Amino acid sequence: MRIIEEANREAVRRLFDGDPVLVDVAPAAELIPSLGERMLLHAGPPIAWERMCGPMRGAVAGAVVFEGWAPDLEAAEALARSGAVAFRPNHDFGAVGPMTGMTTRSMPLMVVENRRFGNRAYCALNEGLGKVMRFGGNDAEVLARLAWLRDVLGPALGEALRASGGIALKPLIARGLAMGDEMHQRNVACTSLFLRQIAPWLARTVSDRERLADILAFIGGNDQFFLNIAMAMGKALTDPARSIEGSSVVTAMCRNGTDFGIRVSGTGDTWFVAPVEMPQGLYFPGFSEADANPDMGDSAIVETVGLGGFAMAAAPAVVGFVGAGSAADAAVFTRSMSEITVAENPEWTIPSLDFAGVPTGIDVRLVVETGIAPAINTGIAHKKPGIGQVGAGVVRAPMACFTQAVRALAERLGVT
Amino acid sequence: MRIIEEANREAVRRLFDGDPVLVDVAPAAELIPSLGERMLLHAGPPIAWERMCGPMRGAVAGAVVFEGWAPDLEAAEALARSGAVAFRPNHDFGAVGPMTGMTTRSMPLMVVENRRFGNRAYCALNEGLGKVMRFGGNDAEVLARLAWLRDVLGPALGEALRASGGIALKPLIARGLAMGDEMHQRNVACTSLFLRQIAPWLARTVSDRERLADILAFIGGNDQFFLNIAMAMGKALTDPARSIEGSSVVTAMCRNGTDFGIRVSGTGDTWFVAPVEMPQGLYFPGFSEADANPDMGDSAIVETVGLGGFAMAAAPAVVGFVGAGSAADAAVFTRSMSEITVAENPEWTIPSLDFAGVPTGIDVRLVVETGIAPAINTGIAHKKPGIGQVGAGVVRAPMACFTQAVRALAERLGVT
Numbered sequence: 001m002r003i004i005e006e007a008n009r010e011a012v013r014r015l016f017d018g019d020p021v022l023v024d025v026a027p028a029a030e031l032i033p034s035l036g037e038r039m040l041l042h043a044g045p046p047i048a049w050e051r052m053c054g055p056m057r058g059a060v061a062g063a064v065v066f067e068g069w070a071p072d073l074e075a076a077e078a079l080a081r082s083g084a085v086a087f088r089p090n091h092d093f094g095a096v097g098p099m100t101g102m103t104t105r106s107m108p109l110m111v112v113e114n115r116r117f118g119n120r121a122y123c124a125l126n127e128g129l130g131k132v133m134r135f136g137g138n139d140a141e142v143l144a145r146l147a148w149l150r151d152v153l154g155p156a157l158g159e160a161l162r163a164s165g166g167i168a169l170k171p172l173i174a175r176g177l178a179m180g181d182e183m184h185q186r187n188v189a190c191t192s193l194f195l196r197q198i199a200p201w202l203a204r205t206v207s208d209r210e211r212l213a214d215i216l217a218f219i220g221g222n223d224q225f226f227l228n229i230a231m232a233m234g235k236a237l238t239d240p241a242r243s244i245e246g247s248s249v250v251t252a253m254c255r256n257g258t259d260f261g262i263r264v265s266g267t268g269d270t271w272f273v274a275p276v277e278m279p280q281g282l283y284f285p286g287f288s289e290a291d292a293n294p295d296m297g298d299s300a301i302v303e304t305v306g307l308g309g310f311a312m313a314a315a316p317a318v319v320g321f322v323g324a325g326s327a328a329d330a331a332v333f334t335r336s337m338s339e340i341t342v343a344e345n346p347e348w349t350i351p352s353l354d355f356a357g358v359p360t361g362i363d364v365r366l367v368v369e370t371g372i373a374p375a376i377n378t379g380i381a382h383k384k385p386g387i388g389q390v391g392a393g394v395v396r397a398p399m400a401c402f403t404q405a406v407r408a409l410a411e412r413l414g415v416t
Numbered sequence: 417m418r419i420i421e422e423a424n425r426e427a428v429r430r431l432f433d434g435d436p437v438l439v440d441v442a443p444a445a446e447l448i449p450s451l452g453e454r455m456l457l458h459a460g461p462p463i464a465w466e467r468m469c470g471p472m473r474g475a476v477a478g479a480v481v482f483e484g485w486a487p488d489l490e491a492a493e494a495l496a497r498s499g500a501v502a503f504r505p506n507h508d509f510g511a512v513g514p515m516t517g518m519t520t521r522s523m524p525l526m527v528v529e530n531r532r533f534g535n536r537a538y539c540a541l542n543e544g545l546g547k548v549m550r551f552g553g554n555d556a557e558v559l560a561r562l563a564w565l566r567d568v569l570g571p572a573l574g575e576a577l578r579a580s581g582g583i584a585l586k587p588l589i590a591r592g593l594a595m596g597d598e599m600h601q602r603n604v605a606c607t608s609l610f611l612r613q614i615a616p617w618l619a620r621t622v623s624d625r626e627r628l629a630d631i632l633a634f635i636g637g638n639d640q641f642f643l644n645i646a647m648a649m650g651k652a653l654t655d656p657a658r659s660i661e662g663s664s665v666v667t668a669m670c671r672n673g674t675d676f677g678i679r680v681s682g683t684g685d686t687w688f689v690a691p692v693e694m695p696q697g698l699y700f701p702g703f704s705e706a707d708a709n710p711d712m713g714d715s716a717i718v719e720t721v722g723l724g725g726f727a728m729a730a731a732p733a734v735v736g737f738v739g740a741g742s743a744a745d746a747a748v749f750t751r752s753m754s755e756i757t758v759a760e761n762p763e764w765t766i767p768s769l770d771f772a773g774v775p776t777g778i779d780v781r782l783v784v785e786t787g788i789a790p791a792i793n794t795g796i797a798h799k800k801p802g803i804g805q806v807g808a809g810v811v812r813a814p815m816a817c818f819t820q821a822v823r824a825l826a827e828r829l830g831v832t
Contacts (some may be wrong), residue, residue: 192608196636203629213619220612316767351732
């Protein structure tokens, strides 16, 4: 239908016109005033404690202790179960979070401003690898690291970013795609490019040299540091494309470890929800699929803007890490994602595909017609609370989300 | 012949067994005590003032002023012409230098130690882009930058490297190849990876914050900073493979802007020399091949160890920069270099070729038999002194060097 084609062109125009700039880091309570006491934001569509998976519950308990709402994990879990903690999706507050996606008042959030449209989006700082809250970790080591992010890294990075005038992300991503990143499971290039831009500003703003060395070593020692920046960018880019009447383009994909949810431009903020699937991937030594929690996190926002699984051809080295075949298979993922998207990004191109743009603007109609579900590169959490990451893989968005969306869009447009 | 095959296996074994570590930066006079007053090291095989090309003469004049041997460029040129300055190749002093390759007493040199074999190699610090001495620049701006390298960056980087215990280069190159670098005309990944490793050490050792910020910005703002590190590494890797009786493997390729010279393991330090060729490439706006000086620099040492033009498949984005066709042509360069080399590096692999190793160990016999000359990615200098870089391209090593080498080797082995 012509109204849909036009609406989709407008949606993609807004995605491509965006000018995302990382401008600040500040406490969540300051950036999101409505984020109240005993309110906790999580990844994915809405979910109550009763239906939360193991790692999400582990992270919630840890976050409750971190905020001082309970003295220990046991008390925290009892508090959460009692209904005294309000659970809300990050997406409803302009935010996103990887894996469990915990966002609470005292946590520092990075701010990406879309300078073309004036909107802002938020994401917490990446904690590094190993036992971390985003994978359900919640012990003293995890909380101590979060305290360091809150007390040291967050304020320092905020000051450096404000002094720098902001880091433009569009050209940074363009370079990263020519350097083997797909910005979901591989962010080593963008992390390094980000560090080299911010390092002089950190040198000017952090007076304690040992503290400065720690900050530089933390960012430089964490290849996935940029993931959370890419996520905030994805949210900042997609928000202006919401609620375009008639558009069948996906504006958000996210998972809470139990449900997968998508939003479509033409149906506003309605969630279309289905059970999450299990990633196909590779497990760290000592772990197997029997330990794995199904798909989780707001990070699929990067696939929503054409990165991650959609940009796999840019990152042949990631294919081995996520167990998706040989390097030659990388291009196959990107090409098949072209079949369910409405455009190629003219500024984000892939050298090995002779500079074809990343496939962008998932059309729910094309997903249903072709039977090709979006491919998402993802980390895999242990299904029990408190353990952490056990592997990485590729997962598909459940087809049922897209069939529901097509039906809802058809009803809204008066098509039978 | 069996003796040649065995000798070549040994040569390549030494190349692959090397463990190059960037350990220090110190003044050339300290590292190379035989580098006397009014002695100047240059790129390529030996050459006298009379046969030097324009940019080499320009750089010599600048270096003479920089060392204080003459008060201005005119007097410097007169001094050089008078025979009062001794010109010697970098290669004879364990050193290498890009393009004109100036090395004089007061210049800070980076030190790469090959920990497997105990040898060391040196290269000056990269000056950045634009008007620089390596491209024949010699004005006040060029000399002021060299003074900053001597007085600020060199000592700071030396102290940071000593504190760090050294930066292992083999794994860094391996990562860089998965991030689109070929380490000759594209070093953005390795420069960024190097910066993130050294930044915390710089933070600990440089007490002045504004100075620290300048240093971080200089390294981070110069995508080619790593080139000179890769060159010193190439020299440190190839030196142990010199003088293996019977080996037909190339141990050095270099150019002084007039002559191209190669050394072959089985013939020791003999230079096989032929006139340099003109790169085929792309020119910066306002320049053309009419402005170009032919091929120059010791940087072809990176091709000698399997990088640069030999690793083009790792760097599809560089193909456009050097005007060597479309991204798809990148793999063609690497595959054709496989035809003139005796091995693939098991640790330096190229994701897009399903992790095939970079072709390594140029066999002069294969070059002559196939008629395929080594391909070198190179910068292009203006042919007049004092101007600087005008483009980048791909150049071939002259076949005559290889036919001479085959003949000399055959004579030495008593083959007719």
